[in-house]
Amino acid sequence: MKRTLIKQWLLRRANKPQQNLLLLLLGFGLFAPGIGLIVAAEFLLAASWQQELLALLGLILSGAGSILAAAGYLSLSLLRLYRFLNDDRNHD
Secondary structure, eight states, X not given: OHHHHHHHHHHXXXXXXXXXXXXXXXXXXXXXXXXXXXXXXXXXXXXXXXXXXXXXXXHHHHHHHHHHHHHHHHHHHHHHHHHHHTOOSOOO
């Protein structure tokens, strides 16, 4: 029962390439400013707690962005392959 629910969810996710691409782009959109904040904190601010907080915010943004981008990329690539291999239609 649970295996079929997971399989159905994965196949539904694989059938949404526009949403998967949006997920990938949203992840990149969070990752890039996060890295920018880390670089800005390192080179533009003197050593202080403000520098550390800005770097922490950048780390959180870049971490969330990389997770979203990875999920989008895997959905675009591996789930499409999974859908192709689990095609239940008869091939005559």
